[in-house]
Amino acid sequence: MGYNVLAIGNSYSNNAIYYISRIAESMGKSVSATSLYQAGCPFERHVQFYNNDTKAYKFYVDAVNISGTGLNTMKEVFKLKNFDYITIQQAPARATLFSTYWTEEHPWLTELYDIIKKHQPNAKIIIHQTWSFSHKSATEGTEWWATTYKNSKEMFLLMKDAYEQAADKLSIDKETGIIPVGKAIQLAKDEYGYSDSYNIGYSRLYPPDSSDENAAKHCENRALYTDNIDHLNHRGRYLASCVWLEKIFGYDCRTATYYPKGVLSEEDCVILRNIAHEAVTGERAYISGEWRAIPYEEGTEIVHFMGKVPKDGVIKIPDVIDSKAVKKVNATAFKYIDGIKKIVLPHTHIIYDDGAINQYKTMKEKSK
Helix, strand or coil, X not given: CEEEEEEECCHHHHHHCCCHHHHHHHCCCEEEEEEEECCCCCHHHHHHHHHCCCCCEEEEECCEECCCCCCECHHHHHCCCCCCEEEECCXXXXXXXXXXXXXXXXXXXXXXXXXXXXXXXXXXXXXXXXXXXXXXXXXXXXXXXCCCCCCHHHHHHHHHHHHHHHHHHCCCCCCCCEECHHHHHHHHHHHCCCECCCCCCHHHHCCCCCCHHHHHHCCHHHECECCCCCCECXXXXXXXXXXXXXXXXXXXXXXXXXXXXXXXXHHHHHHHHHHHHHHHHCCCXXXXXXXXXXXXXXXXXXXXXXXXXCCCCEEECCCEECCEEEEEECCCCCCCCCCCCEEEECCCXXXXXXXXXXXXXXXXXXXX
């Protein structure tokens, strides 16, 4: 049995569904994902475009633009096929403020919901939880948005709360009816060693969707984003697509075999599948005792401390985890962890990312 999904959104929905059909196919499943795209489109404009029957959209089916150079109306997308699931989301810059979703005076959220039900009464409506901006964009703002936050985690938590308010307003179950892409992206950059950034200047030098080579360039330095509009690069897209498949259909993406060769490595995609599974099910991966550690060269890389900080505030970094030598400590190893006063370092040679231990007092382990 095949499923049809429609994402009513913007470029962020294009990002999120980019790899869905290919990942699903590798698991023996059939899922086709359509995105109703209009740049930066919030709930307000979706409703206005519908009411005015405006040709404002391009249709993307399984990441392919089927509108060509033309534009379409929202009503036309409803005529494409009967959709099993339809997702909605707020525009990136407005996603943290529920007042931009719905007020008594401007009930855009509920109006859009009613529009969908009018044309696709049998479709299940689900909320797509989008992601926080990169650290630079979240804390400094950009030419596209002036609002700033303490860090990207603060932005995510505000966004999470707004989407949960939206679920309550629409009587959508918050546990089953929200696709936690934002949670997965946050998990990747807070606890799995991925970079809360984009490669500055690459968008002009290497248009990300012009070739596999350029797409791979944007994934350098473990980045998750492509640009200062905080679109996801192909790593972020792969992770997001896995989250959609896990949450909507209950597929265990850890069994998937597809990965975009020439863009991402198979090893990278194995980790991304585990992150998606954890974000949806809560089943943690790569945990050994107090540490989250992922494969690195012939050894292992510490990406996060998962234990409880002792009263004396002293943390000892191990030199071996699960019989594998610790080769590297990532910048996310102690991210957002309070109470650390001192870190004891092993005598073995370990690479420490900038920001991993710089802010703490350190000392070498005493010789045995």
